[in-house]
Amino acid sequence: MEDRLYIVDGAMGTELKNKGIDYNNILFANIENKEIVKSIHTSYIKAGAEIISTNTFTILSLLYENKEELFKKVLENVINLIKDIKAENPNIKIALDFGPLSASAKKKDMRNIYLKAFNIIDFKDVDYIYLETQYRLEETLIALEQFNKINKPIILSFTFNEEDLLYSGENIKEIISKVRNFNNIVALGSNCCRGPKSMFSIIEELEKYSPYKIICRPNLGTPKIIKGNLKYDYKKDDFIDDMKKIKGLGATIIGGCCGTNPDYIKLLKSNIIKNR
Numbered sequence: 425m426e427d428r429l430y431i432v433d434g435a436m437g438t439e440l441k442n443k444g445i446d447y448n449n450i451l452f453a454n455i456e457n458k459e460i461v462k463s464i465h466t467s468y469i470k471a472g473a474e475i476i477s478t479n480t481f482t483i484l485s486l487l488y489e490n491k492e493e494l495f496k497k498v499l500e501n502v503i504n505l506i507k508d509i510k511a512e513n514p515n516i517k518i519a520l521d522f523g524p525l526s527a528s529a530k531k532k533d534m535r536n537i538y539l540k541a542f543n544i545i546d547f548k549d550v551d552y553i554y555l556e557t558q559y560r561l562e563e564t565l566i567a568l569e570q571f572n573k574i575n576k577p578i579i580l581s582f583t584f585n586e587e588d589l590l591y592s593g594e595n596i597k598e599i600i601s602k603v604r605n606f607n608n609i610v611a612l613g614s615n616c617c618r619g620p621k622s623m624f625s626i627i628e629e630l631e632k633y634s635p636y637k638i639i640c641r642p643n644l645g646t647p648k649i650i651k652g653n654l655k656y657d658y659k660k661d662d663f664i665d666d667m668k669k670i671k672g673l674g675a676t677i678i679g680g681c682c683g684t685n686p687d688y689i690k691l692l693k694s695n696i697i698k699n700r
Contacts, residue, residue, distance in 0.1 A: 425610050430677045431692050432475040433468035434684030451482050454501045469513050471686040472693025478502050481523040487537045503549050519554035534566045542570040556581040557616050559591040568606045577610040581639055583617055588626055596629040613639030615681045618646050620666030631674035640675040644683030656683035664695050
């Protein structure tokens, strides 16, 4: 990656939910509602995102459930969709997105699943591998063992608790000491968490210890459940002010996570990217 500031996209899941797709069907929207998925990707591109994440956050769960053929079908639809997007927007970069496995997955399960995924996926049509919302370092290292074998840059993004630790207990310094053995990592940072303010100390620690570009994609704060739906009330002005501070602390790949939409990415583009 070039030594500059990048704007990436925002949430996919909450955007699909806002368009009437049930959370349980978000992954399958790549098959059943592909035009809606494409329209969301396109909206982020028009808003100014330069890197787009595929709608595959939970795809590895299909391998965990021994649904290999369904995994292949979803993946095929995703690849065809991003080919269309790249044809229309040739300068856009595509990050193949993987979220973590279920907390019930044991080490043996993880090894089998990531090995199987590596053997199935044809990575040639994507620009980055994006391991996001990582909360167990053991799983991240297993994923890296497989995906580091291909000649694709890897973006790592972790989610931290209120003590700036992974849920498996490691701090930022410990994370970096373990992942430095993998040579394809180009960026390391954090997504999700409890909103931009919760990221300040995390970005400071990354700036202090990390040799990589820093990615930051916070939620719009902690949502409230209103009539069965998650509602985010983080004001746009507060979001932009906090993201300006995050940029000042050292983050150079900036976007949003749960609750954000193309409006927030457009604000990042107009308020932050112009000063890169």
